[in-house]
Amino acid sequence: METQIQNIRDALSRNVIRPSNEHSSLGLGLRSIVFLLPMLVLGFILYTMATPKNTPTVIGIGVVAAIVWGLLSSGIRVAAQWERGVILRLGKFQLVRGPGLMYVIPVIEYVRFIDTRTLVYNIPHQKVITRDNVPAQIDGALFFMVTDPEKAVTRIQDFHFAMSQYSQAAMRDVVGGMTLDEVLSEREKIQNKIGEHVEERVRDWGLHVDSIRLQDIELPEDLKRVMSRQASAEREKRATITKAEGDKLAADNLSQAAFIMAKNPMAMQLRTLQTIDSLGASPSNTVILFPAELTQLGKLAEQAGLTHK
Secondary structure (H helix, E strand, O other), rough: OHHHHHHHHHHEEEHHHHHOOHHHHHHHHHHHHHHHHHHHHHHHHHHHHHHOHHHHHHHHHHHHHHHHHHHHHEEEEOOOOOEEEEEEEOOOOEEEEEEEEEEEOOOOEEEEEEEEOOOOEEEEEEEEEEOOOOEEEEEEEOOOOOOOOOHHOOOOHHHHHHHHHHHHHHHHHHHHHOOOHHHHHHHHHHHHHHHHHHHHHHHHHHHEEEEEEEEEEEEOOOHHHHHHHHHHHHHHHHHHHHHOOOOOOOHHHHHHHHHHHOOOHHHHHHHHHHHHHHHHOOOOOOOHHHHHHHHHHHHHHHHOOOOOO
16 A cells, blocks of 8 residues: 555656646647638638639649648747747757747757746655664655756756656765754755755756755654653653752752841741731631740740759
8 A cells, every 4th residue: 555655656746847838839829820821811812713724733732832831830939938949950959049939940950948947846755764774754845947958958868857866866865874863853954965965966967956845754653652752751851850950949048048037036027927927817727826035035044054854
């Protein structure tokens, strides 16, 4: 089942990355008009000139004229604003034309239209083994454009397919040289390195890589569970440390408060009154008060030896 799904994804990616021949529809209507209008006029003239004696000759002239005119009008081409036409004359590169109207000499010249807009290729899921032997599946998107139509036609057989294959190989090479932690935490670095690898090679093909974006990183289920437990343990560790730091800070504050109250008896009495006030808020509590001076008298008597231990 997984193999079938992967084959479907690969097929979809191959269909997505190949641009349609939109230039065909742009020039087809103009060629039709240029061919039909003169043929209708010529047919009407030949029809008026036809007699029972010269009818076969008139028909022959009309057929020959239609063939010749159709051959001549077939050289009309129209390139869209984002297209450039690479002209080959007798198999040799001649020049780059477009956008707009152009004429290609039938039989002698051949034109191939190149889309110069930013193209988007889908990089299907790639199975990669990281440097620490962890299997992963990564997919992404490649953004690039054609900067030199001549090189894109004459130096590479099919730059669409070549770009797709080279970007996949570069992704496997870069990710394979990094650990799993680096792959998960340094996505921007991975994207830049893959872009540099691809740009260095495809520059000779007249192409420019705009950017590469990683979309999804899939890990084995058992590894996901281990990472989840590790994250949970890390959060518990931080919570324990935070609580310990809070207890330490509270103890330091209580120690400082006790030192201040020992120097100032009035502060101690105010603290005692606050505690009594908070205890008396509930009717179920019974509070017994006695003068604080008794405590002081007891200490003085103990110091004078008047009490027995």
